[in-house]
Amino acid sequence: MSLTIEPKYTYWSIKKTKVLKMNALIILVSYHHKNTEKVAQVITKILGAEIKTPEQTNSESISNHDLIGFGSGVYFGKLHKDLLEFADKIPQVANKKAFIFSTSGRTGNMPKFHKQLKEKLQTKGFEVVSEFNCGAFDTYGLLKIGGGINKGRPNEEDLKQAEEFAQNLKKNILDATK
Numbered sequence: 503m504s505l506t507i508e509p510k511y512t513y514w515s516i517k518k519t520k521v522l523k524m525n526a527l528i529i530l531v532s533y534h535h536k537n538t539e540k541v542a543q544v545i546t547k548i549l550g551a552e553i554k555t556p557e558q559t560n561s562e563s564i565s566n567h568d569l570i571g572f573g574s575g576v577y578f579g580k581l582h583k584d585l586l587e588f589a590d591k592i593p594q595v596a597n598k599k600a601f602i603f604s605t606s607g608r609t610g611n612m613p614k615f616h617k618q619l620k621e622k623l624q625t626k627g628f629e630v631v632s633e634f635n636c637g638a639f640d641t642y643g644l645l646k647i648g649g650g651i652n653k654g655r656p657n658e659e660d661l662k663q664a665e666e667f668a669q670n671l672k673k674n675i676l677d678a679t680k
């Protein structure tokens with residue numbers, strides 16, 4: 503004897519998938535050894551951001567993006583002057599998030615390196631949500647005589663940390679928009 507149990511009701515489960523998009527732009531100045539560009543490439547892969555220089559960016563590009571990354575090497579204790587001057591020209595924004603990243607010969611001083619740009623961005627209305635710095639090859643001035651410092655950096659470990667930084671940033675931004 504076989505017993506067949508017929509279901510009384512059929513349930514259709516509709517799984518709702520919210521499509522979340524990151525609309526990110528990176529504004530980069532990297533010239534000494536293209537160290538910061540290496541970090542920017544890693545971040546870009548995770549965020550799907552496009553990279554532009556300050557000269558290639560206008561207020562329209564700013565208004566078309568929700569998340570803007572500002573990156574450069576550290577020169578004379580601060581971020582590149584082109585980036586600082588660019589920040590001065592940005593019109594007041596609303597509901598935009600920013601992050602700052604840099605490479606430098608000396609490490610452990612990120613708050614000081616980023617201070618000026620961070621304050622300018624906050625004045626313009628950006629919420630600065632995250633910051634990253636790592637050591638990098640530096641042959642400026644007398645350092646050149648001894649072959650420079652941090653040869654080979656950013657190295658694999660630095661770039662892994664940059665990747666983790668971008669993953670966390672992405673997660674936090676997407677979580678906030680859920």
Ligand SMILES: Cc1cc2nc3c(=O)[nH]c(=O)nc-3n(C[C@H](O)[C@H](O)[C@H](O)COP(=O)(O)O)c2cc1C
Pocket residue numbers: 531532533534535536537538539574575576577578579580605606607608609637638639640641642
């Ligand atoms: C003109 C100049 C000034 C620099 N000043 C500093 C400094 O004040 N502090 C520091 O830690 N590194 C300094 N550096 C080292 C750079 O921050 C480092 O090499 C950085 O990775 C350069 O980035 P880039 O290759 O993306 O241009 C300086 C380098 C140059 C060329």
